[in-house]
Amino acid sequence: MSDGTGAGRPGGRRRRSGTVSSPVQPARRVAYEVLSAVRDSDAYANLLLPTRIRRAGLGTADAALATELSYGTLRMRGFYDRVIELAAGRLCDEIDPPVLDALRLGAHQLLATRVATHAAVNESVELVRGVASRSATGFANGVLRTISRSSLEEWRGWVGDEAASDDDRIAAVYSHPEWVVRVLRQALDAEGRAGELEALLDADNAAPAVNLVALPGLIDEVDAARLGPADHFSPIGHELASGDPLAVMRRHGGAVRVQDEGSQLAALALSRAAAVREGERWLDLCAGPGGKAALLAAEARLGGAELVANEPVPARAQLVRKALEGVPVEVPVWELDGTTIGDEHPKTFDRILLDAPCTGLGALRRRPEARWRKSPRDVAALSALQGELFDSAVKALKPGGILAYVTCSPHMGETVGVVRGGLARWGDVIAHMPTRAVVEGIVRHPLDLPGDGSTVQLWPHRHGTDAMFIALIRKS
Numbered sequence: 363m364s365d366g367t368g369a370g371r372p373g374g375r376r377r378r379s380g381t382v383s384s385p386v387q388p389a390r391r392v393a394y395e396v397l398s399a400v401r402d403s404d405a406y407a408n409l410l411l412p413t414r415i416r417r418a419g420l421g422t423a424d425a426a427l428a429t430e431l432s433y434g435t436l437r438m439r440g441f442y443d444r445v446i447e448l449a450a451g452r453l454c455d456e457i458d459p460p461v462l463d464a465l466r467l468g469a470h471q472l473l474a475t476r477v478a479t480h481a482a483v484n485e486s487v488e489l490v491r492g493v494a495s496r497s498a499t500g501f502a503n504g505v506l507r508t509i510s511r512s513s514l515e516e517w518r519g520w521v522g523d524e525a526a527s528d529d530d531r532i533a534a535v536y537s538h539p540e541w542v543v544r545v546l547r548q549a550l551d552a553e554g555r556a557g558e559l560e561a562l563l564d565a566d567n568a569a570p571a572v573n574l575v576a577l578p579g580l581i582d583e584v585d586a587a588r589l590g591p592a593d594h595f596s597p598i599g600h601e602l603a604s605g606d607p608l609a610v611m612r613r614h615g616g617a618v619r620v621q622d623e624g625s626q627l628a629a630l631a632l633s634r635a636a637a638v639r640e641g642e643r644w645l646d647l648c649a650g651p652g653g654k655a656a657l658l659a660a661e662a663r664l665g666g667a668e669l670v671a672n673e674p675v676p677a678r679a680q681l682v683r684k685a686l687e688g689v690p691v692e693v694p695v696w697e698l699d700g701t702t703i704g705d706e707h708p709k710t711f712d713r714i715l716l717d718a719p720c721t722g723l724g725a726l727r728r729r730p731e732a733r734w735r736k737s738p739r740d741v742a743a744l745s746a747l748q749g750e751l752f753d754s755a756v757k758a759l760k761p762g763g764i765l766a767y768v769t770c771s772p773h774m775g776e777t778v779g780v781v782r783g784g785l786a787r788w789g790d791v792i793a794h795m796p797t798r799a800v801v802e803g804i805v806r807h808p809l810d811l812p813g814d815g816s817t818v819q820l821w822p823h824r825h826g827t828d829a830m831f832i833a834l835i836r837k838s
């Protein structure tokens with residue numbers, strides 16, 4: 363990674379006061395623009411960042427620095443805001459948002475990177491100079507110098523000391539909203555593992571490695587082995603050894619994709635829950651953007667099954683079509699409301715993947731701003747929709763068919779809550795399958811999965827995957 367000092371670039375501007383101020387290094391400017399857009403226009407960092415990096419013409423090292431700075435700052439924003447409040451002696455609400463963005467970016471560099479202190483302070487102050495008054499520039503300089511005089515551990519201690527309760531301390535120090543801390547603890551507690559909470563919150567704050575899936579039947583084992591070290595659990599996954607994942611994907615013409623190991627296991631749990639019979643009909647009910655649809659299409663092709671993918675949001679349905687392009691098999695893409703498919707196509711499918719729209723609280727390491735955007739109100743609306751989609755899927759299943767209910771959230775209102783509700787409504791025609799036993803039959807190494815085995819909850823801190831939930835259900 364670049365040290366961010368900008369060494370070797372042309373000299374700075376001479377200001378009227380006679381001091382020399384340096385221009386902001388492009389990687390830092392890109393990170394600052396991303397933070398502003400996320401705050402100001404609800405942008406998604408993972409979508410915006412590649413465009414901004416390209417537009418700024420950043421090389422590999424600077425692109426990595428811009429990514430680390432923007433993702434790291436967004437993830438740890440909750441903690442940095444407490445640090446800034448202590449250092450500034452005023453609430454963040456009282457600081458001009460563009461100035462606050464620069465302070466957050468500066469705090470991240472000072473407390474969590476090896477960027478030299480003078481570069482972190484001076485360039486953050488330069489960013490403020492570009493958007494605010496002279497007094498704001500002096501204020502930012504003072505706050506950042508105060509932050510720079512103490513270590514991360516010291517700031518963690520002081521932030522913890524100021525907390526109003528133990529949950530508030532954990533929320534502040536680990537930079538998660540307090541309600542998210544509570545729901546994550548509840549889900550771990552249900553497994554008798556509440557003691558893992560801080561390890562989970564830490565894992566949410568770490569950048570995940572790039573993980574690849576080698577689609578079965580589309581790439582031979584020798585070529586797959588060259589992608590990088592085999593995943594610990596997924597039999598078809600590899601960690602990217604080095605290089606640009608897009609270039610690797612292009613080289614393999616659709617046979618290789620970026621996909622979290624947990625997502626691979628969720629799709630395989632459905633396709634490998636029972637031997638595939640020629641001519642089976644499969645449905646991916648909520649398919650956008652199509653990662654699991656591509657894997658299911660490859661699995662269906664090997665077993666002689668037919669897949670239909672459904673995604674009601676047209677732009678996302680286009681992404682599904684694109685994701686399916688590299689799999690040499692015909693997959694119709696419907697654009698229907700999944701809640702109506704059960705009535706429109708009753709008793710039609712042998713297997714259905716219901717990868718439900720959810721809060722995404724299981725993928726916080728991947729979507730750095732997501733934790734600040736969700737609220738408990740979202741859970742109520744989503745779990746109602748998840749229940750309707752569940753009912754629709756049960757109706758659309760043939761007798762004997764299998765449903766995989768999946769979320770990338772461990773929130774119990776979206777996981778076991780929805781499944782229990784479904785069983786209460788449909789208990790005379792559906793029953794749990796032994797999901798843990800199915801998944802254990804797929805993985806390369808044993809998974810540590812407490813509970814009765816009727817469902818599977820994966821975790822970033824324990825398994826290195828997103829926190830995917832999987833429940834296999836069979837219709838009688």
Ligand SMILES: C[S@@+](CC[C@H](N)C(=O)[O-])C[C@H]1O[C@@H](n2cnc3c(N)ncnc32)[C@H](O)[C@@H]1O
Pocket residue numbers: 625647648649650651652653654655672673674675678698699700701717718719720
């Ligand atoms: C968690 S994502 C699915 C991810 C996908 N399976 C993959 O692996 O790429 C949930 C999807 O459900 C879609 N969705 C939202 N409401 C829906 C509905 N009423 N019926 C079907 N799909 C819906 C969303 O647009 C979103 O694309």
